[in-house]
Structure formats: C-alpha cells, structure tokens
Amino acid sequence: MGAKAENGPKPPPPVSSPPPLKALVKLKTKQQELLIRAAALALIYVLAFAIRLFSVLRYESMIHEFDPYFNYRTTLFLTRNGFYEFWNWFDSESWYPLGRIIGGTLYPGLMVTAALIYRALRFLTFAVHIREVCVLTAPFFASNTTLVAYFFGKEIWDAGAGLVAAALIAICPGYISRSVAGSYDNEGVAIFALLFTFYLFVKAVNTGSLSWSLASAFGYFYMVSAWGGYVFIINLIPLYVLVLLVTGRYSMRLYVAYNCMYVLGMMLAMQIRFVGFQHVQSGEHMAAMGVFFLMQVFYFLYWVKGMLNDTKLFQSFLQITLTCAIGVGTLALGIGMASGYISPWTGRFYSLLDPTYAKDHIPIIASVSEHQPTAWSSFMFDFHILLILFPAGLYFCFKRLSDATIFIVMYGLTSMYFASVMVRLILVAAPAVCLISAIAISATIKNLTTLIRKKSKAALTVSSKATSNLKASAKALLDQSLPFQRNGAIAVLVGAFYLLSRYAIHCTWVTSEAYSSPSIVLAARGAHGGRVIFDDYREAYYWLRQNTPPDAKVMSWWDYGYQITAMGNRTVIVDNNTWNNTHIATVGRAMSSYEHEAYEIMQSLDVDYVLVVFGGLTGYSSDDINKFLWMVRIGGGVFPVIKEPDYLVNGEYRVDKGAAPKMLNCLMYKLSYYRFGEVTTEYGKPTGYDRARGVEIGNKDIKLEYLEEAFTTSNWIIRIYKVKPPKNRW
C-alpha cells in the first residue's frame, strides 16, 4: 500500500527539513514492515531448505529408507516411459508370481510432481538428473509449507503469528523427520498439501468466496493424489463444520465453502484410481456426506424460517424436519452397510481410533515400528518447547474465538490425539502445533513489547524535553504503573528468546544427528573417533544386480522388497506394499520352517536366492533375527502349522543354547548364523558371540543342504543364499 501512496500528489517539500534518513524511516513504515516481513520469509524459506540438506552433507545425495525407493523407481519409470505407460504399468518384478498393478495401487501425486519439476527444469535447460530432483523434492515442499504456514497464521491470527509459525515449522523436528533431503516419500508433499488445503478452506470460510473454496477443492485433490492421509481432511472438515453448526456459527460463508469444497473435491478425488468411489462407498468418508446433507437441511430450515414468521409454527416444523432428516440418514446408512454397498471401516482406521486394535487383529500393522503408540520422550524430542507452548496457544485461541481459531484448535486437538496413537502421525500434528505455538509466542511477545515500548516512549518523550527540572514529573509518570512491570516484561522477553534459541539449537542438533541418516548407509564411530561407514546394503543389492541372472527371484522379508527391486533390479516375492497378507505369511512360514520344508515352499515360489539381514557381527540390532517373531506371528496367523510357542522358551525369545529346538533349526536361524560359529567377534568372548543380542549362539554347527552361500557382505549385514536346483531323480 505504501507504494501506492507515492502515486498520490506529492506533499510539498517540508519547510523545516528533517534529516532525510529519518524522513524515509518515518514515511514508509508500512513498506519497511513489508520489506522486513518479506526478507524474514525469504530467509525462513531458505533455512527450511538448507537445514534439510544435512543428510546430503553427512552422507550423499541419495534416496533414503524403504518406501522412497519404490517412489523413486516409479518416478524413474514415469519419466522414461511417460504418463500413460505409468498409469497402466503392471509390475511383474514384485509380488512374484502375482505381480502388482502399479497404476491402480499407488498415490501418484508425488511421482507426478517430481516428474513435472524435472520436466520444468529440463525445459529451462538445466540438465539435472531425476535422482537429484527426487532427493530435493521434500525440502522444496517443506520450504513451500513455511509459506503456507505464514499465510495460514496470518489468516487465523495476524502477520506476526504467521511469521513465527513459518519459522517454527521450518525447523520443527517432527516435520523434518519426514522431509530431509532424500526422504522421497508421500508425506513430503502431503503435509504441504494438507496445510494448503486447510488454509484455503479457512480462507473460504472467512470470505465465503467461491474461488477460495474452489481452490481448496483442488488442494484437496492434490492431497488425495499424494497420500492416504487425506482421510484426515475429509473427516476433520465435516467435524469442524458440525462444531460450527452446533455452536450456532452457521453462516452463508460456511455453506458456500463446505458445499463447493466437498462436492468438487469428491468428484476430483474420484479421478485417482486408487481412491475411486470410496468417497461414496466407504465408511470412513460417510461423515463428510452426512454433514453435507445436514448443511442442506440447515439451509432449508433457514429459508423456511425466513418464510414463516410464526416462531411456534417454525418450532414444530423444525422438530419434524430434523426427525425426518436424521431418520432418513440413519436408514440410508443402515441399508448401505447391510447391503455391503458401503464398506465398513478398515483395520487401519480402527487402529487409529483404538490403539490396541492392531495388536490383536493385524500383526502386519503392529509389526511396523512407526505404527507404535508414541512415547513421551519422542514428543519432547520432536516438539521441544512447542509442547509447552501448545496449551498456551490454545488459551489465546479460546480468548479470541473466531471461525478460524476454532478450526486450528480442532485441528490441533485431533491431530495431537492421533499423534499419540501412532508415532508417525506426529508429522500431521506438527503444523498444527507450530501454528498454535506461534500464536502463543506472537501474542505474548507482542504484549510484552507494547508494554516496554510504551514505557520507553514515555521516558523518551520526557527526556527529549531535556530540561532538567522535568525529572520529577517523569518520575511521577513512571510511578503510576505497576512496580517492576517493565523489568518483569524484559525478563520474560529475555526468557522467551532464550527458550526460542534453545529450540533452534535443539532442532539443528536433532536434524543433524538423528534424522539425516538414510538408513541404507550406516555410520558409526570407530575406535579412534573416525567415522566408519557400513555400506553393506548397497554392496549386496549391487551384487544382486550385477551377478545374478536378470530373472532371478529373491526371497526376503518384506521390509527389503522395495530396495531389492529398486537397487538390485531383481524380482521379489513380497515387498513393502503389504497388500497380500497370505503371500507375506507364506514367506514368514518359509523362514520359520525347517530347511527341507522351506525348500518345498521356495520351490513352489520359484525362489532362486534368499536374502537375510544379520547384525550379529556388527551389533546392528534391526536385523531379521530381531524381526523373526513377527515372521512367526504373521506366518502363524495364516498357517496354523507355525506356532509361536514353538520358538519361545518359557515365553522368552532367545538364540543361545537355551533356545527352543525349532528356533535353532529353522531356516532363518540357519541362514543368519551359517558359519558364524567359527567367527570371533569380540575379544575375550567365545566364537559365535552375537553382538546384536549379546549372547553366544546356540547352534554353531550349521549345515545347509538345499541352499548354498552365494554372497555375504563385508560386515556380514546381508547374507544371500542360492537355492540349489532339485537333485536328479533317476
């Protein structure tokens, strides 16, 4: 606006000329503020990107973990073969012999985004590799999220809160954990899409404008295309609308915003093959539909109210209509459920509402560490002071209730609940926590500074009079206020800055130490303090890629499936897309059977190589022996031949001499410990001392009859065995 002011008639040159600099400062406070805000935002934007590059600095520009490898592989396919090929891709390299229809079983948002960025860069004549684009997609979107956080904060509170929110979310460890460079996963873009959709929706509710709600529908579409977490949006927004209706905040703005967003968003979402008609057929999406109809009833009632001037008549009409509407709604839902048209809630959804559900019913979900309930320490680790500021922010929100603050309060509370149910949902809570904390910080600091500035200004004005005799009157002015108020304010301000700087330090430390590891390459401190790199995963995958027949089938536990197909370029039996529990259970059964039984299973699956992860030599604890109980459990869930107690001794899981005989002779044990009995791992310990579990193994004399060792990596972390062809029968 300041710029516009210049276009107006120029004020005549001041007769008494004040110093020009001062005039500049005085004249353009607005512009100055804009400049500072823009500069701060730009710095935050860069910071959010830069802090996520720790992983590249510490390791290299590579794809991290498990799922990102699948995303990378599909993106590669997309850029090489085009969108239609990608959409119709039947992947025969995974889930052998079943295969997987990739186009219909994935959220394409991430891959399409990366491919578009890649195309754009290529168009601008930047010859980048698609891997670099994939590696940097998550930081790029994290940067964009800070912008959205700024605008969101501005919408619900003020520009200051927006800036603080942007700064907080830029370095919040809860968000960084899933968006470091290389973490090429759906969440990377989905959090941006989630916050953007929310922002646009709140904007639509605040303005009642069709264009904003249209934008939020498209935001929702992008979210649906990117991540399964869109279910959170499609349940939170109806819940929010319901709360507004109940608290008597119904307005035409809300009506326009919700209806447009829901109808258009739903139709757009149906374009994603993986989602399909779930919006009208699945139980998880029914709340949105119910609220949609409720809105129509509300609108109708308002209209009737306007027509009827008789309150009594209206009351009875209201009763009848409401009863009818609710009755019809429940009836429709009941019929839908009974006829199977509307599917009941899925296990994953149940496990969110009831944290104990997965443990009893879906071991495959419970077996994933990121699906465990959250510990207090990880809350503290991921949020640090935000955890304390969160309630304070809630207080400020309640103090100034508006449609927007109600939304952020609801988003904060629900996501906090989900975050405590599942570790990985801390990610969803992070933006809300940052926004609410930002309100707390911004409001507090604003109050404090106004307090201080008032005082200092009074003092300044007085002192500028410079006549010594005025001291008394100035003193009198000061004495009118509370004692020590100013000092107290300064002390609190200093404390706040101390806390914020601690937060910044904590975030940097967490990012560099905890969240930047690609988990493919392991790093440890050597005996002399030097950095030791264990690159065994890639060693093994590259060996598979180079030195096995191109059509070889590799059997491993499902965790490594995506990596083997992406890096090893070989067919796998099961992978991280755990869509077929029976198939996984078959692999689990093979791993927990005796060798000759397992051989039959492997023959039936055409397995050529078996890959196991073993950490006994290096002390790497997330290996297959530690995951073995889940294999038994999942295998036993489908094939009752496998009984968990057979592998336990007095309910205890052990691998030493006291282990159960079945345990000592099952395939997984044999493959992990084959010839390990001859190795001295630690000085002063007997041979075959397992450093990951701290015991001497129980079966040192392992003979393999149907398999032979094909390759073991330099630190023994990955061991690959070749399945021998069947013996000749004559």
Next chain:
Amino acid sequence: MAIVSRFAFFLLWISVLSSTTHSELVISRIDRRVDLSSHIVRALFSLKVENVGSKVVSEVLLAFPNMQAKNLAAIKTLYNEGRGKVKASSVSLPTTVVEPEGMPPELTFYSVSLPKGLEKGGTVSLDILAIFTHSLQPFPEEITQADGQLVVYQDSAYYLSPYTVKVQTLGIRLPGGRVESYTKFPNAKLVDSEITYGPFENFPAFSYSPVIVHFENNYPFAVAHELVREIEISHWGNVQITEHYNLVHGGAKTKGGFSRLDYQARASVRGASSFNHLIFRLPPRAHSIYYRDEIGNISTSHFWGDSRKTQLEIEPRFPIFGGWKTSFTIGYGLPLQDFLFKVDGKRMLNITFGSPMDEVIVDNLIVKVVLPEGSNGISASVPFPTKQGEEIKYSHLDIVGRPVLVLEKSNVVPEHNLYFQVYYHFNNLSLLGEPVMLISGFFLLFVACIVYMHTDMSISKSSASYLAKIQLEEVQATVQQIQNIINQCLAVHDKLDASLRDLSRTGDVQSCKIARKTADAQLKELVKELKPLATFLHHSPQASHIWPKVEELVAKEKDMQDKMFLRHSTVVDCFEKKLGGREIENRIASQQQKLAAVRQEVDDLLEFLDEI
C-alpha cells in the same frame, strides 16, 4: 582340446603350402620374447631380415594365425638404424594388414614397409611388438573360491613366417607361480619362471609346431566390456572427464558359493584369483574426483597426488571373482591449460586416448569429446584407426547443444594410451552466452514483477469491489499524507522547542521571536494543506472507521500548537521581564506537563494510524 586339433590341421595345410612359396627374403635370426605375466600377452620379436633374391624388396610380411590375429590389439614395428651397435635412433614403421595372393586363408598378414628398399644381400633388423588380448585360456574353466587360476597359452615353437628362418629362439616369461605343464622340446628348459625354446636352426617357411604352457596366473583379469570416456571441455578452465566402466573378471568362472569367512580369514589364498582394488594413474593436478555407480557413491577409494602424477585406488563394492561383473563411473576434473592449446588460430585439445586404469583390456572403447557450445570446424587426429562420428549433447543452459566427437575403438590395451588431438574453432565471446542468458532471465523476472506490481490487471473496471478498492487506496494515500503533515508539524514544534533552549542559553529574545514567527507561518501553511485532505476523508465512505481517529488527531495537534505557543510566549515574556530561571520553570511546569500529555496522545494516534 579342440584348439590343439585345429592347430594340427593347420600344420598339414602349411606343410603343403610351404613348398609352393618362394621368396627373396630370409630371416637370418629371430628372437621371440613372450611376456605372460599379466593377462595381456606382449610378444617382442627381434628379427634380422636378409635379402637373398635379386630384386629390391621394400616390404616385409609378418604372418599370424587367424586365431592369434583376431586377438591382436596392437602391433608396432621399430626399425633400428645402424647395424646393431648403435640402436639409439629407432623409427616406427607403418604396419598394415595385407592380403597377399596365394597365401593360406588361415593366416593374416601384416606388411611392414621399409623406409628404403632392401638391396640384394642387404640386411635389416626390426623390432616388432605385438600385443594380444584374451589369449590366455583359463583351464579348468570353472574354479572354486579357494583355487588358483590356471591358464593355457598356445604358440608355435617355430616362428610362423612366409620366409625361411635360419636361427630362432623363443622365450616365454611366466608370472612366477605354479607351472602345471609345458610342451617339452629337446632344447626346452624352464629356468626362473622363464621357458626357453631353441635355438632352432634352418626351418623352412610356414614351419609350425604348437607349444602349450599351462600355468597359474592370478593377475587381475580386468576386462572392461565397454568403456565410455566423456571428455567435456569448459573454456572457463576445466576439462571434466567421466568414465563409465563395465568391468568383468575375464578369468576362470567361479563355481560354488562365495564364503566371506574364508575370504576374510585368508584372502590371499581363498580368493587368490579375485581382485578387489584397481589403480588409476590420472594426469597431474586432477581434482574433484568421484567414484560412484547407479545406486550411489562408493566410499572405498584412496587418492594420492603430487605435481607429477595423481593416483587413485578404488575398491569395487565387492571383490570380483571370475565371471563376476561390476559397473561404475569415475569422474575427475583437469586444468584446462594443461590440455588445450592454440595452434594457428585453431584450438587443439591434446589428451590421452585410453583408460588410465592399470593393465585393463577394453573390448569396446568409446571416447566422446564434448566441445563447448558454438564450436565448429571439428577434426581429430588419432595415432591409430578409429571409427568417428558426431552427436549433440545438451547440458546446462544449452540451446543448440554441444557438438560431440565420438571415437570408437575395439580391443584397446594400455599401449593405446597415447595422446590424440582434436582441433576446433571457438569464439571466446560465446563464453558469455550462458551468463548473459542467466542474467537476462533474472532481469526479465524482475521486470515482470515490477510490471505486475504497477499495472492494473482487473478485468472489470466498473465493478463495485474494484471501485471500493480504488477508493480504499485513495483513503490510505490521504491518511498517509495527513500523517506526513502532522509529522512535519511535530518537527516544527521541535524547532520551536530548540529555539526556547537557545533562549535559555543565550538569552537572545529577538531570534527566538523570529523563530516563533517562522514556525507560525509554517504551521499555518501546513494546516491549510491539511484542510482539503481532511474534508476528503470526511466525505469518503471508505474512511468512516478511520475518520474519527484522524479528526481527533487533527484536533489534538491543534491543541498542541496552542499549548506550544502559549508556553513559548510565557517563556519569552519571562525573559523579557528578566525573571530568574526557577521562576520561569515554575510558571511553565503545568504547561509542560499538559504538553507532554498531548504529545503522547498525538504519538499514540499516529501509531494507531500507522497500524491500519
């Protein structure tokens, strides 16, 4: 062994032929030294040729069985001037494939053109270096991890030549390990891992007698199926070399499993035939070295460098056993001034052709020289025949693409690591193209931003919201102006204050009065300016919420002016009455307080307006 029987068949053929050949040349002496210590076979023939015929002869024919000829990677003939004693000046002679008439098709002939015709009775001594690849056949073809690698080498005990050979010897140098067997001849002996045959005397042309040596050779049989070397020139001062290797262990295939335990415990025994490190000798001052493959960086490499050479030692991800493959990429940068020169207006790149890796056989070498965008008139001079082609490469900020010269050669050995030259024209101005492009890109971006900020993009100029927006902007501009004026008023007040202070210091009443007069005039002027703005604001519907505040502000300011002048006149009065300082203070104390309060209110109001 099938090969041996084929050689026997050969022998038959040759004996038939030998009677028909007649030549003017006779080889009076030949010493053959065959070096088998690595997997590249290097044979050095020192021969003395004598012309016994009547005609002047200008070329000498060399014969190789096709079996050997297809593995012949390079052949080089050195001609020694002077008669045996002074061998300082040796000249390389052109050696080409020829197909003389009447010769058996199982033989391939190479012709050495002598610098001057050989007269009757004249002799000439030649040194011929022939390099063969893939000539050591592993036998057995499959070994286990623990076995050493045994290979078989075949040759003829007698020099196969279209000429009669008078005296000849053959020496075969072995790497020094176990020797399983070798063809025994009466005068063959094995001394210190060197087998010598001969001397044999007076054998007719095309004499052949197979010799087979079966011995252990654990030298790394590193064979690159394909090597793509990309040499990219940047005139900003860098030559970037990227080499993509497709490496295989060319020795005996490994059978049975691979046991890491055995390998770790006794790598030299249980894994003798494998190799796990490769050495690259890079040009001096190589920098920015990387070593990676399709799935990422490989961290196991070491690097030394001094002013004369740079040595890079890399380890593949896993030890390479017989038949195992790996592929990787290494890249490094070199300073431009070491390799690029200017030769009569043209630029000349002078760089080595082959792989910098030690003792590697490259089955198919593709050298791509990527020249900067805008180069033309490209030509290459390579010391041996290559297949040449051109293509276009697009890199950062390229519009027409960079011209790429593609040179292809098969069966490359370290001896091919010679300098070759690429000539091209390049205008230095083209260097600026890309920075200018970037700069103009950013410039356009900023221009676009400025244009966007300063143009009115609304579609409907008469819609209510548009008009409201315009009005709002006007109101804001007006408020800004009012603020400016008030600020100026405040400045005038400060001036007045200052004049009072001067007065208390100097007692100059007159100047103080003048100051007051000017201040009065200024303030009047300002108030006059303020009036139309205030009325505009008052009548503007958009300003309804701001108006009360502005009104208050103007009123307060007026109030402040009054108070100011009042105080001023009081003080001046006092001075004129020559009252004491304390007296004056007492008089104006209350005014002072009121003034401070009003000033505070004005400041608050200004601040409030600021925040709108």
